[in-house]
Amino acid sequence: MLDFMLFLHQDLGTGPIRSPEEMMAVTKEYMAWADRMRAEGRLKGGERLANDPGKVLRPKGGRIAVTDGPYAETKELIGGYFAISATDYDEACRIAESCPHLKYGGRIEVRQFHTM
Amino acid sequence: MSEHGGTDLLVEGLFRREAGRLAARLTRLFGPARLPLVEDVLQETFAAALARWPIDGAPERPAAWLAAVARNKALDRLRREVREQPFDEALFDAMPITEEPKADLDDTLALMFVACHPALGEDAQAMLTLKTVCGFGVNDIARAYLTSSDAVAQRLVRAKADIRKLGLTFEIPEGGELAQRLPALLQAVYLLFTGGYTAGEGEDLIVAEFCVEALRLAELITRHPATATGEAHALAALLSFQHARASARIGNSGELLRLAEQDRSLWDRELIARGFAHLQEAMTARELSVYHVEAGAAAVHASAKDFDSTDWQQLAQYYAMLEELKPTAVVRLNAAVATAYAEGPQIALLKLDRLSGDRRMDDYALFHATRGDLLFKLGRHEAAHAAFGKALECPLSDPERAFIATRAKSCRRVS
Numbered sequence: 307m308l309d310f311m312l313f314l315h316q317d318l319g320t321g322p323i324r325s326p327e328e329m330m331a332v333t334k335e336y337m338a339w340a341d342r343m344r345a346e347g348r349l350k351g352g353e354r355l356a357n358d359p360g361k362v363l364r365p366k367g368g369r370i371a372v373t374d375g376p377y378a379e380t381k382e383l384i385g386g387y388f389a390i391s392a393t394d395y396d397e398a399c400r401i402a403e404s405c406p407h408l409k410y411g412g413r414i415e416v417r418q419f420h421t422m
Numbered sequence: 423m424s425e426h427g428g429t430d431l432l433v434e435g436l437f438r439r440e441a442g443r444l445a446a447r448l449t450r451l452f453g454p455a456r457l458p459l460v461e462d463v464l465q466e467t468f469a470a471a472l473a474r475w476p477i478d479g480a481p482e483r484p485a486a487w488l489a490a491v492a493r494n495k496a497l498d499r500l501r502r503e504v505r506e507q508p509f510d511e512a513l514f515d516a517m518p519i520t521e522e523p524k525a526d527l528d529d530t531l532a533l534m535f536v537a538c539h540p541a542l543g544e545d546a547q548a549m550l551t552l553k554t555v556c557g558f559g560v561n562d563i564a565r566a567y568l569t570s571s572d573a574v575a576q577r578l579v580r581a582k583a584d585i586r587k588l589g590l591t592f593e594i595p596e597g598g599e600l601a602q603r604l605p606a607l608l609q610a611v612y613l614l615f616t617g618g619y620t621a622g623e624g625e626d627l628i629v630a631e632f633c634v635e636a637l638r639l640a641e642l643i644t645r646h647p648a649t650a651t652g653e654a655h656a657l658a659a660l661l662s663f664q665h666a667r668a669s670a671r672i673g674n675s676g677e678l679l680r681l682a683e684q685d686r687s688l689w690d691r692e693l694i695a696r697g698f699a700h701l702q703e704a705m706t707a708r709e710l711s712v713y714h715v716e717a718g719a720a721a722v723h724a725s726a727k728d729f730d731s732t733d734w735q736q737l738a739q740y741y742a743m744l745e746e747l748k749p750t751a752v753v754r755l756n757a758a759v760a761t762a763y764a765e766g767p768q769i770a771l772l773k774l775d776r777l778s779g780d781r782r783m784d785d786y787a788l789f790h791a792t793r794g795d796l797l798f799k800l801g802r803h804e805a806a807h808a809a810f811g812k813a814l815e816c817p818l819s820d821p822e823r824a825f826i827a828t829r830a831k832s833c834r835r836v837s
Contacts, residue, residue: 325559326437329468334432336476354473386473 307391309350310398313415314407316385318359318376321411335406343390348401354386385412389419432480435631437468440485441557444492446529449554451496454536455586457554463499467492530555531646532592534639538607539590546581547606548613553578556614556635566617566629594648604649608657608713611639615661633668637661644700652707655700656714662697663720666690678821682729694724715744719760734763751782755789767799787816791826798833807833 324332343349360375360383376383388405392398395418402414441464448460470491471484481487537550549567552558560578564571595603618632640658643649670688673679701717719740726732741757754777762770774793783789794809810830814823 323465323560324468325562326441326464326468326557327435327559327562329472330432330435330437333437333468333472333475336472337480340476352477354477357469 307393308398308421309389309391309419310395311417311419312388312390312398312402312405313384313417314386314388314405315382315413315415316407317411318381318383332406332410335409339404339406340388343388343401348390348392350389350391352386352388355384357385359383382413432484436484437471437488438557440488441468442530442555443485443526444489445554445557446526446533447489448492448496449533449536450529450592454590454592457582457585459499461554463492463495466495470495527642527646528594530642531594531649534607534610534643535594535603536585536590536592538603538610539585539588540603540606541588542581542584544606544609544613546577546584547610548617549574549577550581551610551639552614552632552635555639556632558632558635562629566632594646596648600648604651604654607643607649608640608654611636611643611661612657612713614639615664630668633661633665637665644703650703652704652709653711653713656704656707656711656717659697659700659704660713660717660720662693662700663717663724666693666697666724678825681723686728689724697721697724712744712747715740715747719744732763734760738764751777751780751786751789754780755783755786755792759792762796762799767796771796771800785816787813787818787822787826789813790816791829794826794829794833798829803833 340349340352362373362375362377363370364373365371390398390401392401395416398416398418402408402416405414407414444464444467445460448463449457452460467488471488475481533555534551537554538547542550545567549563552563552566553560560571560574564574567574594600614632615636618629618634618636637658640654640661643654644658666689667684669690670684670686671679673683697717698721701721704714704717707714719737722733722737722740738757738760741753741760744753745757755774758770758774758777761773771793774789774796777783777789790809790813794806794813797803797806797809807830810826810833813826814830818826
């Protein structure tokens with residue numbers, strides 16, 4: 307088994323305003339997905355990041371410049387991640403496909419952890 | 423907190439109910455002028471649940487979790503604004519994280535009095551109640567009121583601006599002011615119920631929930647000593663009787679069933695008993711309200727063991743009273759129907775034909791359908807067919823249309 311990181315990308319901003327009923331439905335869907343990953347023993351971890359653009363640090367003229375994120379050319383940010391295990395990229399992508407994040411307008415970047 | 427609590431901890435409608443409860447508490451803290459801020463805090467609170475619960479599992483006491491997060495988000499907001507407007511952090515001790523029914527009742531009623539202020543207009547009152555007190559979404563409200571989400575959103579924004587301009591306070595009014603403002607509250611609950619009752623006839627389960635909410639609010643109003651008037655009990659009685667029939671109204675293939683066709687064993691006996699208990703309390707009132715008469719009429723149906731043993735004489739009397747109090751198209755039509763059973767179709771038809779001068783009846787499908795029904799009973803099948811034809815030209819929901827089309831066809835078969 308290999309480990310993969312699913313980066314959850316989303317558009318900058320707060321997204322559509324949902325009613326409490328809709329928020330609950332979405333929450334339940336994500337929970338059910340995470341529960342299934344846990345039951346299959348695949349879920350290695352996960353976190354959600356605060357819904358703000360963050361900061362970007364880069365070296366500039368011998369010192370470090372700190373600017374508001376995200377990178378200037380992008381309109382999206384990483385909203386969180388799940389770490390899962392799978393046999394290969396194919397399986398990792400199939401798993402990512404089942405994540406409700408895609409259904410709600412987000413994008414997922416799948417990356418394999420470095421193995422020795 | 424449990425290790426990865428499952429979704430089964432999340433009972434149906436939890437977020438919606440907590441949204442109403444938290445809105446009431448937060449509005450007490452922030453004041454009615456800042457309802458938009460209250461809504462932002464709620465939005466952030468549910469977003470926090472979406473962010474945490476899939477990873478941590480559902481908390482063992484989700485309602486308390488949401489309350490604690492809402493409290494912190496509200497505090498953050500105030501701290502950020504502290505330079506503009508100093509605030510007393512101790513106030514937040516007044517926001518209980520645990521459930522406390524008495525405070526909930528007071529807060530919810532105070533919020534209802536804000537939402538149903540007479541200066542806001544009837545539509546806005548009902549919409550604002552649905553949004554803030556009941557936690558429904560703008561889309562749900564738009565469906566019930568057959569309008570666009572944008573229109574509802576604009577109406578709500580305007581109402582919230584009015585609340586700020588009017589400087590409404592967060593309290594249950596007393597004395598003469600209470601007597602003046604309670605009718606609007608009851609009216610909004612009544613509209614909520616009828617909105618759910620008619621729109622809920624399709625497969626729109628959320629909108630059908632409006633009825634359940636209206637019943638809950640009517641119960642709530644009758645639980646508080648300040649608002650438990652005879653009129654309030656009469657409203658609670660009416661809604662109990664009506665809602666008791668809810669599951670019997672829809673047939674196996676989703677079609678509407680008339681009273682005569684309903685399986686009365688499906689009626690909710692417990693709710694009917696509650697209706698009678700409220701009706702008893704309602705009788706202590708000095709004045710007779712429209713709700714008293716409507717509840718009385720609903721009680722006649724509720725206490726008939728089958729359609730044929732309905733006390734039509736009494737029902738006709740109630741409708742005659744109602745015609746005096748509230749001469750709307752619907753009431754006058756129902757009065758004619760009651761007459762048909764009490765005194766026969768011939769007299770009912772005369773009564774109905776007197777209404778045809780009323781322009782509101784022209785494109786009211788039920789008027790023409792009822793005429794068709796009476797004509798059919800009198801053996802005048804050609805005229806009945808024409809009346810059903812007119813009914814089909816009026817705006818109708820799909821189940822209604824199918825029903826009336828069947829009746830129209832049956833006229834042809836007999837003649």
